[in-house]
Amino acid sequence: MKRIVVCGLSNRAFGMFIEPILTKFSQENEIVGLLDSDLKRVEICKKQFPELASVSSYTPEQFSQMVTETIPTTVIVTSRDDTHVNYILQGLEHNLDVITEKPMVTTSQDAKRVMEAEEKSNGKVQVAFNYRYSPFHRKIKEMILDGKIGRVTSIDLNWYIDTYHGASYFKRWNRNREHSGGLSVHKSTHHFDLVNWWIDQKPVEVFAYGALNYYGKDGEHNPSPTDNRYCGTCQEQRSCDYYTRWNDRSNSMTVKDDHIKAESKQDYTNYRPDACIFDHEIEIEDTYVSTVRYDKGALLSYSINFSLPYEGYRLAINGTKGRIETQEFHELSRIPFPVPEQTIDYYPLFGSKEIIHVIQNEGGHGGGDPIIQEDLFLGVDPHRPYEILAGAEAGAYSIAVGEGVWKSSLENKPMRIDDLLENYVYD
Known part of the structure; x- marks a missing residue:
């Protein structure tokens, strides 16, 4: 029986890993811990998957505590890309197997750190290149x-x-x-x-x-050189070719996609996934x-x-x-x-x-x-x-x-x- 902790309660974590573990592979796998920097995501995860209501949850700085208390065999890493390396290295340090979403890390330097850590660990890294x-x-x-x-x-x-x-x-x-x-x-x-x-x-x-x-700021379809706009509240929606291509005037058009939608912004604390594609940054x-x-x-x-x-x-x-x-x-x-x-x-x-x-x-x-x-x-x-x-x-x-x-x-x-x-x- 694999005892699994999930680091990063993203949409990918929900659909690619948590849901199939609970519905298809529960006889061989058990989720024993959840970790995320946003407590709201923990709440949403447990609401979406009532089977996890009693599973202990942790913040990033509590990784070692999570390992001590839940005694996992496997770490699943589905957090933001640049944080993958932190959980992979900690998992290997505790001799745990690691399953990580792609990209494994975001720099070659961190990739080398992972390979060196794996050589010293009893744990192994698997990258979910589906x-x-x-x-x-x-x-x-x-x-x-x-x-x-x-x-x-x-x-x-x-x-x-x-x-x-x-x-x-x-x-x-x-x-x-x-x-x-x-x-x-x-x-x-x-x-x-x-x-x-x-x-x-x-x-x-x-x-x-x-x-x-x-x-970016020089995009030819930019309605105006204005920063800090958001698709959900932008006053220039009807002038934006990217917006009008996928949204009708009543804003009722929906397109199937596995990426976070603007209407999902309530799923995160202090984060909006509908920032303007023409921002100067x-x-x-x-x-x-x-x-x-x-x-x-x-x-x-x-x-x-x-x-x-x-x-x-x-x-x-x-x-x-x-x-x-x-x-x-x-x-x-x-x-x-x-x-x-x-x-x-x-x-x-x-x-x-x-x-x-x-x-x-x-x-x-x-x-x-x-x-x-x-x-x-x-x-x-x-x-x-x-x-x-x-x-x-x-x-x-x-x-x-x-x-x-x-x-x-x-x-x-x-x-x-x-x-x-x-x-x-x-x-």
């Missing part, structure tokens, strides 16, 4: 392992975030690099980890360009293009844009024996035009094209969430012929690439991954 578990992503991994395209030589990955999802990052704490590491860390680590895992190569060097094109990038070189010769060409008409990605993986292609459109309810069904197209170097229709399953993140939850709470599937659950090293390499992207764009020079993980600090 994108690995999508049926399409698992099939691509299997095709590469089967040698369908030979030795991987290059990867093209272009990721698109629509105006609804993209704008949400600039309304919340994610807009501050000190809290999120910037979007090349908070978001793109998902994608860098996927590539690292697919090709089973380690990133060596990254070069990138980044820009703030849509949000915004300085993180919303557009990146980058190239990554790997230790076995592969080259990645990656781009991401956080303000586009639709959401999804295009992928191509080239090898010495062929090519894999796929295109996915996310959040179909937000795309105002027909889109094709996702397939995987396989092109052998000498032969006929094959179109693969992948067997899918329900659940968040393309069906990945239910399967990673089984691995996390029931143990890794012994019948799976390859490793998929990510550890601290995988988390660290994804962070180093993400940090390298924004530092390279800032300094206009390549960034070596080893240097970043050896406490390279920009000054």
Whole structure:
């Protein structure tokens, strides 16, 4: 029986971890402690999950007390990104296993601290990279392992975030690099980890360009150069293209999304998740293009844009024996035009094209969430012929690439991954 404490009572904690533990995995797992800096969130958690009414709750400075009183075996970390490192290190110091949301931490320096702490601990770190578990992503991994395209030589990955999802990052704490590491860390680590895992190569060097094109004080759709506006109370709502795209005049339109809505502001003390996307304080990038070189010769060409008409990605993986292609459109309810069904197209170097229709399953993140939850709470599937659950090293390499992207764009020079993980600090 795993005895679990949850650090950070976020929406992700509720939906991704607490709810399935209580409803699907309660015979093997028990939540014995809750920790959050906001007591209001503790109250909301216990109201939403009455099964936890008698579970003890703690504040961040009471971590050691929580461990002493609840005797946990496992720590789940779902707090704000920059606080992950504190709970991971404390958990490892107490020889506990740690399950953390991505990104594992927000800097390469902290990633190295985690790896060093894990070496000295009886506990292990697992990073919840649920994108690995999508049926399409698992099939691509299997095709590469089967040698369908030979030795991987290059990867093209272009990721698109629509105006609804993209704008949400600039309304919340994610807009501050000190809290999120910037979007090349908070978001793109998902994608860098996927590539690292697919090709089973380690990133060596990254070069990138980044820009703030849509949000912040110079955003072309900014109704006026005014700070401290909030979507819920703004007098310029009808002049804001981002607002009117997703809200009708009666303010009754709703869009399905797992991110915090403006109407959820009562769930937090002294915090509003509907800050203006054009505030002057915004300085993180919303557009990146980058190239990554790997230790076995592969080259990645990656781009991401956080303000586009639709959401999804295009992928191509080239090898010495062929090519894999796929295109996915996310959040179909937000795309105002027909889109094709996702397939995987396989092109052998000498032969006929094959179109693969992948067997899918329900659940968040393309069906990945239910399967990673089984691995996390029931143990890794012994019948799976390859490793998929990510550890601290995988988390660290994804962070180093993400940090390298924004530092390279800032300094206009390549960034070596080893240097970043050896406490390279920009000054």
